Amino acid sequence: MNMKEEQITRPCKPEARRWLIGGRVQGVGFRPFVYRLAQRFRLTGHVQNTSGQVVIEAAGKKKLLDVFGVALLAEAPPLAQPEMVHVEKIPYLERDGFEILQSSDNSSGRIHIPPDYFLCDDCKREMQTPGDRRYRYPFINCTQCGPRYTLITKLPYDRPNTVMTSFELCSQCLREYEDPGDRRFHAEPVACPTCGPQLCLSAPEGRINGPAALTASVTALRRGEIVAVKGIGGYHLMCDARNETAIGQLRTNKHRPHKPLALMFPWCGDDGLAQVRDELEIDAQGQALLRAPARPIVLLRRRRDSMLPRSITPGIREIGVMLPYSPLHHLLLHELDKPVVATSGNVSGEPVLTANAEAETRLARVTRVFLHHNRPIARPADDPVVRVIAGKPRLVRVGRGVGPVEFDLPGLFVQPLLAVGGHMKNSIALGWNGRAILSPHIGDLDAPRSMAVFEQVISDLQRLYGAFPQAIVCDAHKGYASSRWADRQGLPLIPVWHHHAHASALAAEHSRELTWLTFTWDGVGLGEDNTLWGGEALLGRPGVWRRVARLCPFRLPGGERAGREPWRSAAALCWESGIEPPAMGIRLELLKKAWKKGLNSRVTTAGGRLFDGAASLLGLLRHASYEGQAGMYLENIADACDSESEVDVIDLPLFQSATGLLTADWKPLLPALLNEAIPVARRAMQFHLSLANSIMVQAQRIHASTPFDRVGLTGGVFQNKLLAELAVSQLTAAGFEAYLPERTPCNDGGIALGQLVEAAAGLEAGAHGG
Amino acid sequence: MEDRHVSLAHGNGGSYMRELIETVFARHLSNPLLDVQADAAALPPMDGVIMITTDGFTVQPLEFPGGTIGSLAVHGTVNDLAVSGARPCYLTLNAFIEEGFDMAQLERIVASLASAARETNVAVVAGDTKVLPRGQGGGLYLAATGVGVRPPNLELGLDRVKPGDLILVSGPVGDHGVAVMLAREQFGLSGELLSDAASVLPLTQALVPLPGLHFMRDPTRGGLATVLHEICRATGLETRLNQAAVPVRDQVASVCEMLGYDPFYLACEGRVVAVVESPQASEALARLQALPQGCQAAIIGSVNHGRPHVVLETELGGERILDELEDDPLPRIC
Numbered sequence A: 001m002n003m004k005e006e007q008i009t010r011p012c013k014p015e016a017r018r019w020l021i022g023g024r025v026q027g028v029g030f031r032p033f034v035y036r037l038a039q040r041f042r043l044t045g046h047v048q049n050t051s052g053q054v055v056i057e058a059a060g061k062k063k064l065l066d067v068f069g070v071a072l073l074a075e076a077p078p079l080a081q082p083e084m085v086h087v088e089k090i091p092y093l094e095r096d097g098f099e100i101l102q103s104s105d106n107s108s109g110r111i112h113i114p115p116d117y118f119l120c121d122d123c124k125r126e127m128q129t130p131g132d133r134r135y136r137y138p139f140i141n142c143t144q145c146g147p148r149y150t151l152i153t154k155l156p157y158d159r160p161n162t163v164m165t166s167f168e169l170c171s172q173c174l175r176e177y178e179d180p181g182d183r184r185f186h187a188e189p190v191a192c193p194t195c196g197p198q199l200c201l202s203a204p205e206g207r208i209n210g211p212a213a214l215t216a217s218v219t220a221l222r223r224g225e226i227v228a229v230k231g232i233g234g235y236h237l238m239c240d241a242r243n244e245t246a247i248g249q250l251r252t253n254k255h256r257p258h259k260p261l262a263l264m265f266p267w268c269g270d271d272g273l274a275q276v277r278d279e280l281e282i283d284a285q286g287q288a289l290l291r292a293p294a295r296p297i298v299l300l301r302r303r304r305d306s307m308l309p310r311s312i313t314p315g316i317r318e319i320g321v322m323l324p325y326s327p328l329h330h331l332l333l334h335e336l337d338k339p340v341v342a343t344s345g346n347v348s349g350e351p352v353l354t355a356n357a358e359a360e361t362r363l364a365r366v367t368r369v370f371l372h373h374n375r376p377i378a379r380p381a382d383d384p385v386v387r388v389i390a391g392k393p394r395l396v397r398v399g400r401g402v403g404p405v406e407f408d409l410p411g412l413f414v415q416p417l418l419a420v421g422g423h424m425k426n427s428i429a430l431g432w433n434g435r436a437i438l439s440p441h442i443g444d445l446d447a448p449r450s451m452a453v454f455e456q457v458i459s460d461l462q463r464l465y466g467a468f469p470q471a472i473v474c475d476a477h478k479g480y481a482s483s484r485w486a487d488r489q490g491l492p493l494i495p496v497w498h499h500h501a502h503a504s505a506l507a508a509e510h511s512r513e514l515t516w517l518t519f520t521w522d523g524v525g526l527g528e529d530n531t532l533w534g535g536e537a538l539l540g541r542p543g544v545w546r547r548v549a550r551l552c553p554f555r556l557p558g559g560e561r562a563g564r565e566p567w568r569s570a571a572a573l574c575w576e577s578g579i580e581p582p583a584m585g586i587r588l589e590l591l592k593k594a595w596k597k598g599l600n601s602r603v604t605t606a607g608g609r610l611f612d613g614a615a616s617l618l619g620l621l622r623h624a625s626y627e628g629q630a631g632m633y634l635e636n637i638a639d640a641c642d643s644e645s646e647v648d649v650i651d652l653p654l655f656q657s658a659t660g661l662l663t664a665d666w667k668p669l670l671p672a673l674l675n676e677a678i679p680v681a682r683r684a685m686q687f688h689l690s691l692a693n694s695i696m697v698q699a700q701r702i703h704a705s706t707p708f709d710r711v712g713l714t715g716g717v718f719q720n721k722l723l724a725e726l727a728v729s730q731l732t733a734a735g736f737e738a739y740l741p742e743r744t745p746c747n748d749g750g751i752a753l754g755q756l757v758e759a760a761a762g763l764e765a766g767a768h769g770g
Numbered sequence B: 001m002e003d004r005h006v007s008l009a010h011g012n013g014g015s016y017m018r019e020l021i022e023t024v025f026a027r028h029l030s031n032p033l034l035d036v037q038a039d040a041a042a043l044p045p046m047d048g049v050i051m052i053t054t055d056g057f058t059v060q061p062l063e064f065p066g067g068t069i070g071s072l073a074v075h076g077t078v079n080d081l082a083v084s085g086a087r088p089c090y091l092t093l094n095a096f097i098e099e100g101f102d103m104a105q106l107e108r109i110v111a112s113l114a115s116a117a118r119e120t121n122v123a124v125v126a127g128d129t130k131v132l133p134r135g136q137g138g139g140l141y142l143a144a145t146g147v148g149v150r151p152p153n154l155e156l157g158l159d160r161v162k163p164g165d166l167i168l169v170s171g172p173v174g175d176h177g178v179a180v181m182l183a184r185e186q187f188g189l190s191g192e193l194l195s196d197a198a199s200v201l202p203l204t205q206a207l208v209p210l211p212g213l214h215f216m217r218d219p220t221r222g223g224l225a226t227v228l229h230e231i232c233r234a235t236g237l238e239t240r241l242n243q244a245a246v247p248v249r250d251q252v253a254s255v256c257e258m259l260g261y262d263p264f265y266l267a268c269e270g271r272v273v274a275v276v277e278s279p280q281a282s283e284a285l286a287r288l289q290a291l292p293q294g295c296q297a298a299i300i301g302s303v304n305h306g307r308p309h310v311v312l313e314t315e316l317g318g319e320r321i322l323d324e325l326e327d328d329p330l331p332r333i334c
Ligand SMILES: [Fe+3]
Pocket: A498, A502, A522, A523, A524, A525, A715, A716, A747, A748, B334
């Protein structure tokens, strides 16, 4: 019998169907939406959360069921990202109405952990409406907004499985929570001033509870004090962004002399950006990014006429800016009516602090004013950071509102894998059943707190996603705290070379099948020949990378210190070239002897160290107080060069070894860097241009003998916008397609994903080969 | 003309060997119990628990500012007994000499060994020499076994270390490691900085009477950090080090800073790390500081509940995990 005939013979007979819907459907108001939709079409049946998915059974007229099925995806609430998994006809159900059933916990589902959401417009309106029972309530939320990732302790996503379980709903909130017609129906963090979390200010003068705590915090900020403010994923350290003294105090207390500080602006004007526009250059892309649901920190150029103190980002023209995202931030910034510095409330390199008492102890050197609240934070999440490079927003740090980042990698991870990432800027990744997730940024694993959060995130994400790996992937560097941890777990260990992981992360984002020539330029990472790589070009694809080019190796004296002391790179580059380093106010005799003997002086090809050396030779800095400082200064000064077209490119000679490996010699750059007759900005530009040109020339040389499909640029060095954009435009002009990471940081924050993909590809190749 | 170098003949059991033993070793080390003709030494009965330890010495260079491989063999062996709470009494000595070794240098080394033994009041009661063919043996290796006695009721050990205990060090760390490295690499700074190589017996004997003394160790190879790792591994507890409190000589600090080494991992040969019950820590500190060798002693950290990590509290309020020593640590900053 065909369909037409069926329609004719049984025109209006009610029937029943079952839909299985996956994607992001939990914690986003999807079930009440289904409920209201069913009401609209007068369907009977039910909707239910299983672990990660939603099951809908509905009965009604066939035509209505058809429309309902389409509307399930088409009209879904803004935060939901539903995917139709399965539809089937089921026997007709005799039901009175449509209900939302209790969640059932079967763990076979395709689980999505929602990130934390910004305050929605509806809630913002309520919060600003005098007389509303949530007027000025800093914890207002609904199914379309509020924390998720930092709140969930277990799945399915239900109130008892969140940190809200300790707050008993008042009768009014309970009514909203249980009313399928209400926009707070099953909004798990729902709260009001009667039953929900409260603010508490802790200051030397004493404690203030409730709304007055907010007013007191604003007063403290106005007075130029530093206030630690507990937000969604942890504490911020805030101070008045226009108060130089306050910023100086924050820098001194936090031992953070130069590292750029992020700003939070009040939501102002029709689109919220009125105050941002006064200080920063912002185009349509920047506007969209600032207002994106993740509410990331966006790196924007300071306007020439900006009155913001230079000390916010010493030596750099870009400032990281974000808009308020939680109701608390909205209230605070609105009342203050000017931007604040909002930097992570942590001890340098550690995950942001989340617990009230611990914050007071660990931040005691920075401030004694704390705006706490009593909603617990299940796990830390720093603010995400985005920079537009080569026309696209690139994640520099995965954080609140973004992570866990999901990737569909069909065919991979028949065996579930855990990847533990790098040592600095650590994040971890899980891969199972054709999917992978990358965790939010955790931190540098030197500190006990970083290790504790690292372990917690690993165990939480395994539990939440129901993915329990039977093997662990780590960096080949055995000294990384992540590698040491992996080694202790008693599971099979799959070490992956650092730069293979960088290259594979990029391939995982764009294509795992095509052949790539990927430039992996970073600080240092352990390479296959046991030297420290960081200026390589790798040819192939995940599982089969081969080094085809590199920067000329040099010995770098002083071990780990070299990463923090660019003058060491400068000295090493000079010595390697047979040039006496310029006077740097440092006695070099002893070090030169050590360097000659190879004492604690590793051989490296690191591009990052080449940038360090160049910045130091240009006199920009000798010591770096934060990672990447030298590269940022160098980029910034080059940016000031207004005669780019007149700058000559210096050719970096390419030597080919017997095995075919190309070596690009950076030595001709040195005399140019040291030529004081030329302005510093121009020399810095020449350095960038010449390296970008070398990338293009290397690609051409390699392509001539071994064709490839695409050029990749990844590794921390390509956070340098100028270098990345020059390289992309040169490559494009030469006819290549060039790619940079978008959804994973090009720095070590992205390598966990690459480790997963590289190991899985290797396992696959092994399985096929043997 | 007399050849002033050691030859293979000096090791063949014949007259050359007898001459070497008598003119170099026996002459410097002679004492009533040492009988170069006998196969074994007879020791008088000893009162207390008899403690024995053995160690090999391969330091390069063989002579360094503040000591030689000879004095180091005595101090190293004596110190292992001392930190166990024992009084060292006797040593045995094995010398492995490379063919062609300068006889005058051998004499100097044996003389410094003998004077270290005299100063620490231990007698070398048995010994042996072997000559290795040219190219083997790095000039001279020494092996020593030490015998001492400990009071029967003294209980020291990692199993006594408890949460809340405090950690002391008897003096600046890293002197030996830096002095030897500078001498080995002929950096031309040698002479300014001396190895700390010395017997720690006066220090340990000052602490032994304290009932709150739980554990002592000499931080030799792998330095202070390695001792703390041993404590963590054995007890499952956390150890915390207060960076500002650990004494480090300016010169050691500046060499380390320049070359990129961490003084906490560098060897000491005359220091004691002691773990003491908190109420007696200040008494222990006072006893150490009363001795010339302990004038820079300090309380540097604590043993705590927590993960078995060695945590360094930095001067800026940060916390850093000190990993176990690796042979050849690679930089990790990407
Ligand atoms: Fe890297």
